[in-house]
Amino acid sequence: LVIDSTVVERNLRRMADYAAEHGLALRPHAKTHKSQRLAAMQLAYGAAGLTVAKVGEAEVMAEVADDLLLAYPAIDAPRTARLARLATRATVRVAVDSLEAAEALDRAAQEEGSTIGILVDVDVGLGRTGVQSAGEALALAQKVAAARSLRLDGILVYPGHASLNAERQEAALAEVGRKLDEVLELWERNGLQAQIVSGGSTPTALRSHRVERLTEIRPGTYIFNDWTQISGGWCSLDDSAARIECTVVSTAVPGQVVIDAGSKTLTSDLCPNDRESGYGHVVEYPEARIVKLSEEHGQVDTTACRRRPALGERVSVIPNHICPCINLQDSVWWRGTDGKLEPLSIDARGRLS
Amino acid sequence: LVIDSTVVERNLRRMADYAAEHGLALRPHAKTHKSQRLAAMQLAYGAAGLTVAKVGEAEVMAEVADDLLLAYPAIDAPRTARLARLATRATVRVAVDSLEAAEALDRAAQEEGSTIGILVDVDVGLGRTGVQSAGEALALAQKVAAARSLRLDGILVYPGHASLNAERQEAALAEVGRKLDEVLELWERNGLQAQIVSGGSTPTALRSHRVERLTEIRPGTYIFNDWTQISGGWCSLDDSAARIECTVVSTAVPGQVVIDAGSKTLTSDLCPNDRESGYGHVVEYPEARIVKLSEEHGQVDTTACRRRPALGERVSVIPNHICPCINLQDSVWWRGTDGKLEPLSIDARGRLS
Numbered sequence: 001l002v003i004d005s006t007v008v009e010r011n012l013r014r015m016a017d018y019a020a021e022h023g024l025a026l027r028p029h030a031k032t033h034k035s036q037r038l039a040a041m042q043l044a045y046g047a048a049g050l051t052v053a054k055v056g057e058a059e060v061m062a063e064v065a066d067d068l069l070l071a072y073p074a075i076d077a078p079r080t081a082r083l084a085r086l087a088t089r090a091t092v093r094v095a096v097d098s099l100e101a102a103e104a105l106d107r108a109a110q111e112e113g114s115t116i117g118i119l120v121d122v123d124v125g126l127g128r129t130g131v132q133s134a135g136e137a138l139a140l141a142q143k144v145a146a147a148r149s150l151r152l153d154g155i156l157v158y159p160g161h162a163s164l165n166a167e168r169q170e171a172a173l174a175e176v177g178r179k180l181d182e183v184l185e186l187w188e189r190n191g192l193q194a195q196i197v198s199g200g201s202t203p204t205a206l207r208s209h210r211v212e213r214l215t216e217i218r219p220g221t222y223i224f225n226d227w228t229q230i231s232g233g234w235c236s237l238d239d240s241a242a243r244i245e246c247t248v249v250s251t252a253v254p255g256q257v258v259i260d261a262g263s264k265t266l267t268s269d270l271c272p273n274d275r276e277s278g279y280g281h282v283v284e285y286p287e288a289r290i291v292k293l294s295e296e297h298g299q300v301d302t303t304a305c306r307r308r309p310a311l312g313e314r315v316s317v318i319p320n321h322i323c324p325c326i327n328l329q330d331s332v333w334w335r336g337t338d339g340k341l342e343p344l345s346i347d348a349r350g351r352l353s
Numbered sequence: 354l355v356i357d358s359t360v361v362e363r364n365l366r367r368m369a370d371y372a373a374e375h376g377l378a379l380r381p382h383a384k385t386h387k388s389q390r391l392a393a394m395q396l397a398y399g400a401a402g403l404t405v406a407k408v409g410e411a412e413v414m415a416e417v418a419d420d421l422l423l424a425y426p427a428i429d430a431p432r433t434a435r436l437a438r439l440a441t442r443a444t445v446r447v448a449v450d451s452l453e454a455a456e457a458l459d460r461a462a463q464e465e466g467s468t469i470g471i472l473v474d475v476d477v478g479l480g481r482t483g484v485q486s487a488g489e490a491l492a493l494a495q496k497v498a499a500a501r502s503l504r505l506d507g508i509l510v511y512p513g514h515a516s517l518n519a520e521r522q523e524a525a526l527a528e529v530g531r532k533l534d535e536v537l538e539l540w541e542r543n544g545l546q547a548q549i550v551s552g553g554s555t556p557t558a559l560r561s562h563r564v565e566r567l568t569e570i571r572p573g574t575y576i577f578n579d580w581t582q583i584s585g586g587w588c589s590l591d592d593s594a595a596r597i598e599c600t601v602v603s604t605a606v607p608g609q610v611v612i613d614a615g616s617k618t619l620t621s622d623l624c625p626n627d628r629e630s631g632y633g634h635v636v637e638y639p640e641a642r643i644v645k646l647s648e649e650h651g652q653v654d655t656t657a658c659r660r661r662p663a664l665g666e667r668v669s670v671i672p673n674h675i676c677p678c679i680n681l682q683d684s685v686w687w688r689g690t691d692g693k694l695e696p697l698s699i700d701a702r703g704r705l706s
Contacts, residue, residue: 031648053649072649073602073611075665097605100664121605128650129603129611136605160647247706249426250482252450252474252489258426258482260706264680268621294513295384295676296406296425297481311453312428323648327617327681330703350683353600353613 001265001325001332002316003344007241008038008223015205015222016045022209027051027069027198029220030061032323034348038223040064049091051200051218055082056351058092067091071156071200071218073121073129075101079353080108084149087114093196095156097121097129102144109149118144119156119198122183124176126161134183141192154196154215155183163203165273166233173210180213203234226322227281228271242332243283243316244325246298248309257309259290259298261317264328268293269321283316285309290317354618354678354685355669356697360594361391361576368558368575369398375562380404380422382553382573383414385676387701391576393417402444404553404571408435409704411445420444424509424553424571426474426482428454432706433461436469437502446470446549448509450482455497462502471497472509472551475536477529479514487536494545507549507568508536516556518626519586526563533566556587579675580634581624595685596636596669597678599651601662610662612643612651614670617681621646622674636669638662643670 019026025048030039039050039061049067052058058068059082066089073096074080086092087109094116096102102118109116120140123130131137137155144152157180162172176199184194199208200218202225208217221229224242229235244265250258266279279290279298287304298317302308309315319325326332327349334344372379378401383392392403392414402420405411411421412435419442426449427433439445440462447469449455455471462469473493476483484490490508497505510533515525529552537547552561553571555578561570574582577595582588597618603611619632632643632651640657651670655661662668672678679685680702687697 072613075602076600097603098664101602104665123606127606127609128645128647128652129605131605132607247429249428249454250450252482252484253476253480254485256480260425263620263622263677267616268623268677269616270621292481294481295680299481311451312457324616324621327648328703350681 001244001329002335003332004241004335006337011222011239011241012042012045015219018206024208025216027216027218029218030057032220033223033326034346035344036064036347054351055079055353057348058086060348062086062090069093071095073097073101075104080104083116084108084112084114087116088112093117093119093153095119095121097131099140099143106147106150115149115151117151117153119154119196121156124157124159124179125172126158134186137183138186138190141187145192154194156198158200159204160201163201173207177211184213202229203232221322224322227318227320231271231277232273240318242322243318246315246317248311248313251311255303257300257302259300261298262296263293264295266319267324269324271320280317280319354595354597354682355688356685357594357688359690364575364592364594365395365398368572371559377561378569380569380571382571383410385573386576386679387699388697389417389700407704408432408706410701411439413701415439415443422446424448426450426454428457433457437461437465437467440467440469441465446472446506448472448474450474450484452493452496459500459503468502468504470504470506472507472549474509477510477512477532478525479511487539490536491539491543494540498545507547509551511553512557513554516554526560530564537566555582556585574675577675580671580673584624584630585626593671595675596671599668599670601664601666604664608656610653610655612653614651615649616646617648619672620677622677624673633670633672
């Protein structure tokens, strides 16, 4: 897995410029890269802090960032205790969607003598996590505001459902805005403020200014991009910073070649908006299609290609979804501006919960 | 990810007994567990050696085994050089399906002063790798037999296509037998012998005696089993040795709960024979269905359950495909016969090519 530093820098700059232009705080999601070095680059480009999905990621990223948001509903004792401990040395916020999680975090923070900031997770249409109504959001916010060791910081939404296509995205973002208005007006009528209104996801990131209430964004994939972003029209091929360099290991079966990247390298993730496109894009052979993966084999249909890659040839593949691919590597290759490769450690991979 | 030692021992014994009963050598595929300790257990149960998919796995497993088969077509210089080196201190065999791979391995072994055993990979119907005809198998075997630093050891087949259901399996195995007869008769007429005829895959393993020519089998998944094996009828629920212990982290959305296992834990692999079953089996709630995965979230449809799991509750999930799940962990939990948990290192995960 080779990462191009020039493309990374360009991707980081573009998002930082967008956020600055629209007065939005940028809190990149570190689950995409899990690398302290890349997190430090994001902070150098003006990020307000980092987003993480696991407590283990927060612990690793606390070495380079002092402001961390766990965009994940921590409820169990192992998670809440570790978060409360981390909150003694960094600003820690957690998104929660239940009274139980708020109580558990308050208990843990009380025991540790720390304070945990809370964002109330509001479902704006994805249907994954998040309270369902403004009333529930108010009840949870009031609980948090009254808790001894919690601090009500605001609201978190994840408009992941707005990624499918540009047309549906406009409607979905409008609905996000309406839902936020409803929740925030109810909070305001009850004397509660949301200092932070946090939105997320790379495909919607550059349209975040369409949702007026947002104060920050949490894109992750934008640092590398992937075939889902490119085929979805959210960026161009040149914006892809991470590619898998593969070797053709078999050409024995007519009409196909086999590359040494299977599901243990590319993952079985399909493009959500184009499930027939296969398991990644072969840059040098755009007509080729990676039709089937075993764990270490990628079967590439070459019947649409004028010529097929030769045995032993190297080809580059842009994965459908870069985040879980990075998560498979202990270390990747970082291509500097001089073209030289050096190892880049994926520091936070393999961390528990 | 918790592994039950009692079930592992039973699974290992069953396969060892079957192999012994039918005079078959057992060469378990270590890609499933990537653990030196589990490999050593397999050898203690009488395995003749180990199968691996990557040179890095071979290097790690060489610390516990002195007889290794790379069931993967090594052709590039990094792989062939490392294999040739390994062959100076262990018996190393490689399955190849091209003259080019045989030449590359011969060159590397000559440079290193070692000898590499070769199995000719013959496609018996899966259409992934393997020479297509008896004539090609003969030509490759003759090339290998004439090479200075290679040793022609036999044939490798992978009847992965015979896993779909019992009815198709019988027909597929009969076809494997016919193809092997054809190749081996041609070899014999040309004065070549196959000391080893190696077959693979867990679903077909216990029917390997139906293919008379086989001398060894290479099952991998049998050590743990998974939902693909259970739902396919190849084993029972009690034979599942590896489960993901999950916590319910959100119940905010009606009709579903969210568990803390997503695609970075369960992978996006579906059951090949039942693509509608979801992303794993929830043992305590068999009517539940894991319908959607994000990286760290598993959305579980609970509408068919009489009661749904509570927030914070622990549930056990049997993954669809255990091999790539193990590959996501640096360390898993080993439950001893006394019920105590201890860490088990996944020694060979994250190794290159």
